[in-house]
Amino acid sequence: MQKFANPTRFLRLQSAIQPWVVAATIVLFAAGLYSGLVMAPPDYQQGETVRIMFVHVPAAWLALMIYSIMALSSAVAIVFRHPLADLAAKTAAPIGAAFTFLALATGSLWGKPMWGAWWVWDAGLTSMxxxxxxxxxxxxxxxAIEDxxxxxxIARIVALVGFINIPIIKFSVDWxxxxHQPASVFRIDGPAIHSSILIPLLIMATAYTMLFLALHLSAMRAEINARKLRQMELAHVGSS
Amino acid sequence: MKILAALIRRDLTLAWRQGGGVGTAAGFFLTVVVLLPLGIGPDQVLLQRIAPGALWIALLLSVLLSADSIYQTDFEDGSLELMTMGPAPLEMVVLAKAFAHWLAAGLPLAILAPMLGFLLNLAPELVLPLTVAMVIGSVSLSLLASLGAAVIVGLRRGGVLVSLLILPLYVPVLIFGVSASRGALAGPDIFAPSLLILLAISLVALVSVPVASAAAIRAYLK
Incomplete structure (x- = not known):
């Protein structure tokens, strides 16, 4: 971990593994989408709409995982003063927000045929x-902060306080x-999931994770370059 | 301890004499409560049903709005910097200031709010549970608001940012506060646990907020 604290070493590693990560993302998405949208059987209750699950559920998982990564990076930044940890947290946030939005949008699309409304204040949707x-x-x-x-x-504190609160918020929303809604609501996680659905779901989850990794690594590279540029501009202004 | 008592007394005096304290927050609270029936309609049954939730939302907005004065002026005139260098640890200073804010804004509103419930046709047997829940919940409201104020203290326009940062953290307080306030109607098996969880949230905030706020203030004074 400490070994990659050096940005140059990180950049070298990043450019070495980036093509492989992108390739893995494409292959896994192709496999996951084919097995999810074509091969998996339609649900006996929900019909074809159950296929939204293959884009919705992994997005929700990733949304939580990326926030955890952000909090972990912030903690690493506080404890070890790892110079790339703050960058990792900063660049992960917009990607995580995008996945959360994707989970919300697909959940809403799924809700229309299931609940008859675009938005239902279901516990999962609300905490998302x-x-x-x-x-x-x-x-x-x-x-907001220029320096x-x-x-x-400041961002470290915000990330960690948010992370402590996520379980509390989740618990309170479930409560x-x-x-307000007795058990009449349709439950997504009804009976045990059959393997014909579980396997495509896991492939899609891996594909999403690879996509996150690809986006995150290149975002970190861009951020490092932006910092370098800023330093050069400041030095230029200082010398003239 | 003496320093902290002096600090609390100073903050309370400032809140009392300077304006922007109790009076403004209570006025804001009253305005929200009056606007609500105007938006929803004068249906007495509907108002009675939404009264506890509406009063809670008005409470947390008023507490939040009065928050950015906790550190802002002290930061601008440099007294906050003196406090960090004083003999008392910054965490305790932060706690004292949050406590002063609770005394000046949180507690009066928590006591006043159920009294204003008659404007929303609040059921009379709910007044007592609502007061108890609001007094307990307002502790964590004030603490979290002071955390928000600490996070934005050096920024020129932080007011909107505070709302975005802190209102999501108010979600648990709102939910358990409302479910405890409905106590008399919902029965003891919902009232007691909600109240206890509300108390737990306040205690967790009491321990963790000073550490986080002090870290934020130190970052600005570096």
Missing amino acids: FVLFLLYLGYIAVWQ PARGAL WNSL
């Missing part, structure tokens, strides 16, 4: 929505939902 707001707040902190060194210090 709050997670989306947490992402927006984190991104806004980076944008990147100070912004990093709220069970108070």
